[in-house]
Amino acid sequence: MKSVIRFFSFTVLTVFMLASCKKGGERSSATGWKFNDPEWGGFEKINYEGQVNGPNLVLIEGGTFTMGLTQEEVTFEYNNISRRVTVSSFYMDETEVSNHNYREYLYWLSNHYVSYPEVWKKALPDTLVWREELAYNEPFVYTYFRHPSYDDYPVVGVNWLQANDYCKWRSNRVNEMLLIERGILNPSPDGKDSDNFDSKAYLAGQYQGNVKKNLKDVKTGGERPVRFEDGILLPDYRLPTEAEWEYAALALQGNQPTSEDEVYTDRRFFPWNGNTARYKVRNKNQGKILANFKRGRGDYMGLAGNLNDNASHPGPVRAYFPNDFGLYNMAGNVNEWTADTYRPTTSLTLIDVDNHDLNPYRGNQFTELILDEEGKPVEKDSLGSLKYRYITDEEAADRENYKKGDLRNFEDGDEDYIKYLYGVSSLVTDKSKVYKGGSWSDRIYWLSPGTRRFKDEDKSSRDLGFRCAMQRVGGAAGNEDVGGNIFKESGSKVKRRYK
Numbered sequence: 062m063k064s065v066i067r068f069f070s071f072t073v074l075t076v077f078m079l080a081s082c083k084k085g086g087e088r089s090s091a092t093g094w095k096f097n098d099p100e101w102g103g104f105e106k107i108n109y110e111g112q113v114n115g116p117n118l119v120l121i122e123g124g125t126f127t128m129g130l131t132q133e134e135v136t137f138e139y140n141n142i143s144r145r146v147t148v149s150s151f152y153m154d155e156t157e158v159s160n161h162n163y164r165e166y167l168y169w170l171s172n173h174y175v176s177y178p179e180v181w182k183k184a185l186p187d188t189l190v191w192r193e194e195l196a197y198n199e200p201f202v203y204t205y206f207r208h209p210s211y212d213d214y215p216v217v218g219v220n221w222l223q224a225n226d227y228c229k230w231r232s233n234r235v236n237e238m239l240l241i242e243r244g245i246l247n248p249s250p251d252g253k254d255s256d257n258f259d260s261k262a263y264l265a266g267q268y269q270g271n272v273k274k275n276l277k278d279v280k281t282g283g284e285r286p287v288r289f290e291d292g293i294l295l296p297d298y299r300l301p302t303e304a305e306w307e308y309a310a311l312a313l314q315g316n317q318p319t320s321e322d323e324v325y326t327d328r329r330f331f332p333w334n335g336n337t338a339r340y341k342v343r344n345k346n347q348g349k350i351l352a353n354f355k356r357g358r359g360d361y362m363g364l365a366g367n368l369n370d371n372a373s374h375p376g377p378v379r380a381y382f383p384n385d386f387g388l389y390n391m392a393g394n395v396n397e398w399t400a401d402t403y404r405p406t407t408s409l410t411l412i413d414v415d416n417h418d419l420n421p422y423r424g425n426q427f428t429e430l431i432l433d434e435e436g437k438p439v440e441k442d443s444l445g446s447l448k449y450r451y452i453t454d455e456e457a458a459d460r461e462n463y464k465k466g467d468l469r470n471f472e473d474g475d476e477d478y479i480k481y482l483y484g485v486s487s488l489v490t491d492k493s494k495v496y497k498g499g500s501w502s503d504r505i506y507w508l509s510p511g512t513r514r515f516k517d518e519d520k521s522s523r524d525l526g527f528r529c530a531m532q533r534v535g536g537a538a539g540n541e542d543v544g545g546n547i548f549k550e551s552g553s554k555v556k557r558r559y560k
Contacts, residue, residue, distance in 0.1 A: 103280030109292045111540025115152065115235050115531060119387050121309045123150035123537055128307055128421075130511040131330045140405045141513050146418045148308040150537040153301060154528035156378035156389045157215035157397065158227065160206050166227055169234070174444065176254050184226060186218035190523040201374070201523075213377045215395045215526040221494045221518035224300060224398050224527040231529065232297040236260045239293060240270075245286075247271040255445040260297075262447050264289050265438045301530035302422045303401040303495045303513065310392065310498065310510035315385030330509055332384040332391045338505055340382070352381055352393030353501045354508055361501065375501050375524075392508035395526035396500045400424055402469040403493040403515035424494075425468040427452040467491075492518045500524035 087096050087106060096106040114120070129143035163186065170181040191201035205211050206218070219227070237258040240246040249258065249271045262268045263286070275284035276291065287293050301309070310332050316325040330336050333351055340349045350369040353376045355361055363369035370376065375395050383389045402424040428449040431439050438447050452466030465471065469491040493515045499507035502524045506512065516525070 097279050099280055099282065103278075105279050105290075107291055111536075112292075112295070112534050113239075115295050115298070117154050117156065118152040118529075118531060119155050120533065120539060121151050121153050121305070121386055122314070122539075123148045123308075123533075124314075126308055126311065126313055127328070128304055128511070131328060131509055132336075132506075132511075135506055138405065141511055143511075144418070146304055146421050148304050149420055150533040151301070151305055152531040152533060153305070153309050153386075153388060154530070155383075155387060157395060157526045157528045158224075159213050159378050160216050161212040163216040163219070163227065164206075166230055169230070172250075173253060173257050177444065180444065184223055186216060186223070187220075187521050188218055190218045190521055205374075213379070214375050215378055215390075217375065217395055217523050217526050218521045219525075219527065220521040221300075221398050221516075223521075227527075228298040228300060228529050232295070233257075233259050235298070236263075236294045239295065240287060243293060244273055245275060247273045255441060255443050257445050259441070259445045259447070260294055262441045262445055263287075264294070265441075265447060267438070267441045267447070268445065296532040296534060298529040298531055300398055300400040300527060302420065303399040303497065304421050305530055306397065306399045306497055307510045309386055309388060310384065312385035312388070312391075332388075332510065333382075338508070350381070352390070352499075352508055354393040354499055354505055355502055356505075370501075372501060375526075391498060391510070393499050393503075394501060395498070395524055396496045396503070396507075396514070397498045398525065398527040399495045399497060401495040402491060403489060403495045403513070404470075404473045405489065406474050423469065423471070423473075425463075425471075427457070427463070427466050427468075489515070490517070494518050496525055 086098065088094060089096065089104075094104070095101040096104060125145060125147045127143050128146045129141045167181060167184055170184055171178075174180040186206055188202050188206050191198040191205065205214070206216065237246065240258075241248055246258075247270075252258070256268075258270060259268060263270070266286070269286075272286075275286055277283075278285040311329050312332055313325050313329060316327045316329070316334070318324075327334055331338070331352075335341055338351045338354065340346045340351055353370045353372050356363070356369065361373040362371060370381075370393075372380070372394075376390075378394075379389050380394070381390060384391055401422060404423060428451055431448045431450050433439050441447050454465045454467070457464055457466050494517070495513050495515055497510065497513055499505070499509075499512070507514075516522070
């Protein structure tokens, strides 16, 4: 009898819910109130289709891997001890940022910050990095960045601070493009100084723009600008963390026999299998070089008539074979900046690994918006950006999950047995940033993703560039439809390139 009652109750409830859907659309699973209905308060539920791929981005499906050295430590620094970590899914540029990409950035700065020419000047790459005491590289000073022959070559001479500024600019331009393509804004190529699109200023209501047609406001029946909750704007472009960069470079998913196996058949020394830099599969590509690097003393590209990597300096950003994530030049060509602050001791050797083995990163400097007395963001600055301030240690003292606002030197051992005395016994400071990947001027050892070096954030070189990354929001493996089927985005499961 009880089972009959339960069945009857379930049937009535199902009929009620179906009828409700037909009459008034979707209802809240918590209260039963109708969504997107002004008579029920107008609370909206967005039919979100998933995060779109930003320009040049590839989805990097996250997972666990052994981070750190993969071969003998020939420098005997022991600055990257192997440890198991997990990296959440994220997006990464398919290629390094090119000269043409960076010139577009400079062009925009010069056209929009007309009252602040110092912004453009501050962003200029240092082309003098090509000079050397006993070498004739002077032509590169004038040609490498500006000449169209090098448009698709990686930009160099850009320091860590400049790379971060580029990421911020790119975030705003891509989000502005999304609003234009959605028919919400008209292009505003003539905006000057503070009157230019900034994602956060727009969401805070401090930028209106040339509105074409705003979204419908369900509550009032009128129009409203885009909100963060609409899911239209993308997260920020940024530099990848060291863990993200290393995980993406190794692309170990290429060594999984099937998508159902939780095992890698081989560990990798490089972004490809094997311990050499030549293509091993027996086909027309057999023996071809897999990266741009210095093969030996005085040998940057081999013999005339049979050049091995075809570049005595950086090569095109889409040269050579991509790895199993579809990323080009994750070994060789140019080294690449990461977001991390450098310490010889890795983040998981001195502290509790259970709390820091998911998305490990050294470099947090927590910030918050500067608010007025009403709790709203204060007026944006003269360049159109919202104003932030750093969290002080006193403000963080009452937190349970962190106790300091600046964590670049957190638990690095300097209070116990290591002293970082800059210029005396060490060149390491909070300005020291990690770069990885090896370059056209490096031996093959540095092409291993586990190797790491550092440079001050305000310094640059002729063999150092960068690429951008972006947070993945939502499902780790890609966008899901209503039925729960996972659609693999471009790059999430690509055809294996290296054997």
